[in-house]
Amino acid sequence: xxxLNYTAILNIFLILIRLAKQVxxxxxxxxxxxxxGCAYNLLAELLKFLETHSVLDVLGSCHSEFVELLLDxxxxxxxxxxxxxxxRRAMFPDIQISQDAMQTLxxxxxxxxxxxxxLHLKIEILSQHVEDLKHQLTCSKAVLKNIIQQExxxxxxxxx
Numbered sequence: 001x002x003x004l005n006y007t008a009i010l011n012i013f014l015i016l017i018r019l020a021k022q023v024x025x026x027x028x029x030x031x032x033x034x035x036x037g038c039a040y041n042l043l044a045e046l047l048k049f050l051e052t053h054s055v056l057d058v059l060g061s062c063h064s065e066f067v068e069l070l071l072d073x074x075x076x077x078x079x080x081x082x083x084x085x086x087x088r089r090a091m092f093p094d095i096q097i098s099q100d101a102m103q104t105l106x107x108x109x110x111x112x113x114x115x116x117x118x119l120h121l122k123i124e125i126l127s128q129h130v131e132d133l134k135h136q137l138t139c140s141k142a143v144l145k146n147i148i149q150q151e152x153x154x155x156x157x158x159x160x
Contacts (some may be wrong), residue, residue, distance in 0.1 A: 014033070039076040046073055050086065058090045065089060 046069045049062075058066045073083055 039078075042069070042072050042076060043078065045069060046086075050090070055090060 016107055049066065049069055053062055053066070071081060137156070
């Protein structure tokens with residue numbers, strides 16, 4: 001009886017394998033088209049990345065995203081030479097710069113950015129001070145005009 005069960009299970013398994021092969025044959029073109037669609041979508045994503053990111057992005061905050069896109073493109077079988085050239089241009093540009101020099105450049109940028117922010121703040125404070133002085137001047141002119149008018153009244157001849 002156990003042998004019958006194993007035989008039945010084996011037969012069911014073989015039927016399932018044949019059925020799967022038939023389904024795969026029918027859907028093979030559809031799968032190929034889906035694969036091509038995924039590959040073209042990946043290529044579009046890689047090209048968009050290259051259009052919208054700089055070497056500094058690739059060397060910095062977007063490094064892992066770029067490496068992942070490049071690896072996926074290699075897995076899809078895109079032209080190896082072209083992908084190698086993309087990688088060289090993005091990760092090893094003609095500008096040979098050391099990590100220390102890059103860090104110095106980034107530190108300088110950060111320092112100058114802070115200085116610019118401080119100067120903007122000082123200009124804003126000075127502008128507010130100028131507005132306050134203009135208001136003070138307008139008030140003082142009004143008071144002076146009033147004083148001059150009162151003086152004119154008091155200086156006028158008494159006359160009959």
